[in-house]
Amino acid sequence: MTKRETADLAIKELEKLYPDIKCSLEYEEPYQLLFATRLSAQCTDARVNIVTKTLFKKYPTLESFADADIEELEQAVKPCGFYHVKARDLKKCASQLINDFNGEVPSTMEKLLTLSGIGRKTANLILGDVFGKPSVVTDTHCIRITGRLGLTENKEPAKVEKDLKKILPPDISGKFCHQTVQFGRDICRARSPKCEKCTLNYFCCYYSKNK
Helix, strand or coil: CCHHHHHHHHHHHHHHHCCCCCCCCCCCCHHHHHHHHHHCCCCCHHHHHHHHHHHHHHCCCHHHHHCCCHHHHHHHHHHHCCHHHHHHHHHHHHHHHHHHHCCCCCCCHHHHCCCCCCCHHHHHHHHHHCCCCCCCCCCHHHHHHHHHHCCCCCCCHHHHHHHHHHHCCCCCHHHHHHHHHHHHHHCCCCCCCCHHHCCCHHHCHHHHHHC
């Protein structure tokens, strides 16, 4: 079976499981998703949602983030971990959006990557969820699951992204990545995956080797 054929089966099975999947981070404005994703590094989406519920009320505009007292902002994001660098990135990113992009989140990978603290993973999420463009968000769940399925031999996010772009239809690639996140939480866990209950096990390389 080719990688593309395996990808097609994975797409079909994950669509059955999660037909209405969407990003688990809560936001109203595009920049809020940008900031929430920055906070999610080494932190759960559930915790980020708790933090941003208060954070976005305390700082309701880009201007309020840009003008924020850095120590107060650090305390506001502290539950997400790495709060010194995350607070600095949010403040600087807000200023960049105001000064360089007229207060709007840019819609290209190249421009998104100029923002403080924003890497390809976050940029892809914005491109897909905000602008509806083809995207491949290679978070830890996506990397683990696509590796176990045999869709990639790589572990490095940028290389996995490149591999998946070759075999995933562009119009569903973003949704597929969201589906792998939930699937990773529910079934294909890093430790003790529920292989016997998995509806993808009939074509999974990991299951075939370990059953």
